[in-house]
Amino acid sequence: MQTLKIADSDIFVGEDMSVVEELKETLGGCAICVLYDAGVAKIAEDAISKLKDAYRIFRYEVLTARDARVKERPAPPEFARHIVGVGTGSVAEECKRLAEELDVEWSMVLCAPTTDTIMCGKSPKNVFIARNVMLNCPPCCLAAGYGILFSEPLRNFEALFSSKVLSSGAAQGAVAEDAEDAVTLALKLLEISASKQQPDSAELTARLMHFIAKKAGRRPRLIGEYKFLASSLIAEFYSAYLSSPSIDCMPPAAMDDALDKLSYLGAKDIIRPKRVDFFDANAYFKISYILSEYRMDLLEKLDGINSLGRQRFWRRLYPDAGYWLKSEVTVCELMSAMTLAGAFSDSLLGLAFASGILARFGAG
Numbered sequence: 001m002q003t004l005k006i007a008d009s010d011i012f013v014g015e016d017m018s019v020v021e022e023l024k025e026t027l028g029g030c031a032i033c034v035l036y037d038a039g040v041a042k043i044a045e046d047a048i049s050k051l052k053d054a055y056r057i058f059r060y061e062v063l064t065a066r067d068a069r070v071k072e073r074p075a076p077p078e079f080a081r082h083i084v085g086v087g088t089g090s091v092a093e094e095c096k097r098l099a100e101e102l103d104v105e106w107s108m109v110l111c112a113p114t115t116d117t118i119m120c121g122k123s124p125k126n127v128f129i130a131r132n133v134m135l136n137c138p139p140c141c142l143a144a145g146y147g148i149l150f151s152e153p154l155r156n157f158e159a160l161f162s163s164k165v166l167s168s169g170a171a172q173g174a175v176a177e178d179a180e181d182a183v184t185l186a187l188k189l190l191e192i193s194a195s196k197q198q199p200d201s202a203e204l205t206a207r208l209m210h211f212i213a214k215k216a217g218r219r220p221r222l223i224g225e226y227k228f229l230a231s232s233l234i235a236e237f238y239s240a241y242l243s244s245p246s247i248d249c250m251p252p253a254a255m256d257d258a259l260d261k262l263s264y265l266g267a268k269d270i271i272r273p274k275r276v277d278f279f280d281a282n283a284y285f286k287i288s289y290i291l292s293e294y295r296m297d298l299l300e301k302l303d304g305i306n307s308l309g310r311q312r313f314w315r316r317l318y319p320d321a322g323y324w325l326k327s328e329v330t331v332c333e334l335m336s337a338m339t340l341a342g343a344f345s346d347s348l349l350g351l352a353f354a355s356g357i358l359a360r361f362g363a364g
Contacts (some may be wrong), residue, residue: 007194013129015045020128024054030081031056035094037087040111044086047109062094084339089115112137112147113186126298135181143317145185151231153305158347165290174275201349204341205230211265212333227257235305242299253364271344
């Protein structure tokens with residue numbers, strides 16, 4: 001058994017689901033609500049079997065964010081004293097909601113390295129990782145996790161931009177490294193999650209890709225899968241944008257149009273209207289001057305973010321070597337999502353939107 005601590009959460013890594021028995025060391029006898037999604041029902045029952053001799057268990061199936069049906073809201077008994085989630089990000093968000101509602105702690109049995117949101121908000125008391133479960137997760141889950149990890153350099157770039165150009169004091173995260181297997185990847189995503197403050201431009205774009213796919217009648221991919229595609233595109237756009245001798249000569253983009261598009265996609269309650277706004281003359285000249293001062297530094301920081309080697313590695317995580325991209329994602333959709341994300345980004349993508357160039361770029 002490997003034990004470590006990330007932020008305020010205790011992390012337990014074991015060979016099988018007996019790892020959850022560590023929960024017995026921290027809780028007395030009480031009622032526990034176990035939330036899980038349909039895809040991990042067998043794993044959830046395995047975890048429950050390890051706990052039911054010590055706890056009164058209430059089971060609740062949670063529909064995932066990828067499900068086209070209306071999401072169910074479990075209503076556990078008020079006397080429940082702990083929430084346990086079995087699954088990934090969607091289940092974790094339900095656990096947080098219920099834990100806040102009941103004013104109790106929660107724990108997570110992480111089944112796949114797909115998300116960097118576990119530690120955001122009300123962090124779990126414990127996270128349990130069973131190696132046999134994690135190492136046998138579906139390829140799309142692995143691709144989503146690596147997609148998030150490989151997008152970290154862009155997040156750090158945006159933090160540098162916000163700190164130097166916008167004086168926001170944004171802190172950079174750790175330098176992203178490769179992960180040798182799904183367990184190591186899961187631990188890295190938990191570390192990323194612990195330092196995450198808000199969605200970056202790639203995540204905003206990925207979330208919009210999710211809504212665009214639903215609007216088109218397709219089953220959305222995982223956010224991490226979209227995020228790698230978004231970060232690759234945004235890094236290329238940033239390089240072209242910063243290399244241009246004139247980047248602020250277009251008519252400003254219309255924010256009302258962006259809000260209308262957000263409403264059309266059904267994402268208005270998900271994406272917060274936070275953006276870079278430099279229409280005040282003094283702010284405009286100040287930001288333009290600072291950006292010109294740091295332009296070469298920013299371009300240097302962008303070098304190497306989008307290596308072809310990582311793109312090849314990521315595609316080959318799929319059994320079809322990424323062939324699904326030809327039928328499920330279009331360049332037009334990615335460009336549209338990136339352009340719309342600029343309206344709500346507080347980084348360089350937001351500056352590009354405010355200047356008007358991003359809309360022209362998106363229009364082709």
